[in-house]
Amino acid sequence: xxxxxxxxxxxxxxxxxxxxxxxxxxxxxxxxxxxxxxxxxxxxxxxxxxxxxxxxxxxxxxxxxxxxxxxxxxxxxxxxxxxxxxxxxxxxxxxxxxxxxxxxxxxxxxxxxxxxxxxxxxxxxxxxxxxxxxxxxxxxxxxxxxxxxxxxxxxxxxxxxxxxxxxxxxxxxxxxxxxxxxxxxxxxxxxxxxxxxxxxxxxxxxxxxxxxxxxxxxxxxxxxxxxxxxxxxxxxxxxxxxxxxxxxxxxxxxxxxxxxxxxxxxxxxxxxxxxxxxxxxxxxxxxxxxxxxxxxxxxxxxxxxxxxxxxxxxxxxxxxxxxxxxxxxxxxxxxxxxxxxxxxxxxxxx
Ligand SMILES: [Zn+2]
Numbered sequence: 409x410x411x412x413x414x415x416x417x418x419x420x421x422x423x424x425x426x427x428x429x430x431x432x433x434x435x436x437x438x439x440x441x442x443x444x445x446x447x448x449x450x451x452x453x454x455x456x457x458x459x460x461x462x463x464x465x466x467x468x469x470x471x472x473x474x475x476x477x478x479x480x481x482x483x484x485x486x487x488x489x490x491x492x493x494x495x496x497x498x499x500x501x502x503x504x505x506x507x508x509x510x511x512x513x514x515x516x517x518x519x520x521x522x523x524x525x526x527x528x529x530x531x532x533x534x535x536x537x538x539x540x541x542x543x544x545x546x547x548x549x550x551x552x553x554x555x556x557x558x559x560x561x562x563x564x565x566x567x568x569x570x571x572x573x574x575x576x577x578x579x580x581x582x583x584x585x586x587x588x589x590x591x592x593x594x595x596x597x598x599x600x601x602x603x604x605x606x607x608x609x610x611x612x613x614x615x616x617x618x619x620x621x622x623x624x625x626x627x628x629x630x631x632x633x634x635x636x637x638x639x640x641x642x643x644x645x646x647x648x649x650x651x652x653x654x655x656x657x658x659x660x661x662x663x664x665x666x667x668x669x670x671x672x673x674x675x676x677x678x679x680x681x682x683x684x685x686x687x688x689x690x691x692x693x694x695x696x697x698x699x700x701x702x703x704x705x706x707x708x709x710x711x712x713x714x715x716x717x718x719x720x721x722x723x724x725x726x727x728x729x730x731x732x733x734x735x736x737x738x739x740x741x742x743x744x745x746x747x748x749x750x751x752x753x754x755x756x757x758x
Contacts, residue, residue, distance in 0.1 A: 427447040466519040480527040505544035568605040594604035628701040631721035641665040647751040660742035661752040667737035669728040690732020
């Protein structure tokens, strides 16, 4: 029994000691935590003070650079980007088709002195110099040649419609509106609607005047000579000539020149024959120009146009040769009205 009591007392002391140590430790820990909290509080307050001081002197601002060159500062990146799109990229102006910034601005968020002013408008002005602007205008053409330029499609359409309706009874006009682009504003030489109409009037009047002077066969205008003016050529046989080489009088005009020389159709029309002519013309082309007028090109070395093809005056249709009943390279040119051969020299190569 004694031994048991002794153990009980020892156990009691052990438990009590343990509890005491625990209390001491707990106290110490409590004290330590307080110290840590205190330490961090001081740091936080210190940081707070530093932040307050910094934010009193400095502000976060975007520095803007373009290709490494500093342009200035802006308050907000987003609203500045909006300003760029509004005032530069999507700017509206006469003739402006589209605007491209040559280099994109770079932004860097920085703390700068509150004294530093932002300069959005100045940067916009600098960026304006770093753009490529494509300008657009509209040309009115007569026979594919520009006669007048205006700023808008509406104006161009008005000019064309007015002129067309005015001359509708006199002449068939090839008037077109062509979109033109340039990066150089100086190149644009647009006219007001009235001036444009006057310019076109003059051009059409000149065309009518030239048209009246033009060589015509039965109302069909001969706009092109069959051989270029710089081609060396001689008349080798005239219309109506009688010769032992032919069964009847010559129905065309023979123009001797180098083989391969391009032959051009004299007026607009449709090819009605293109092939080998068994009656002596060799490779030949016959073109119908309307009003009963046809032209024939014979003895060709090559034929380029085909039956049914629609031609414009001056189109190259064949090459000079010596095929068929021929003694050397030459163009045999025939002009027919309602199937009757006329003397070509009444009209050309007089
Ligand atoms: Zn001939």
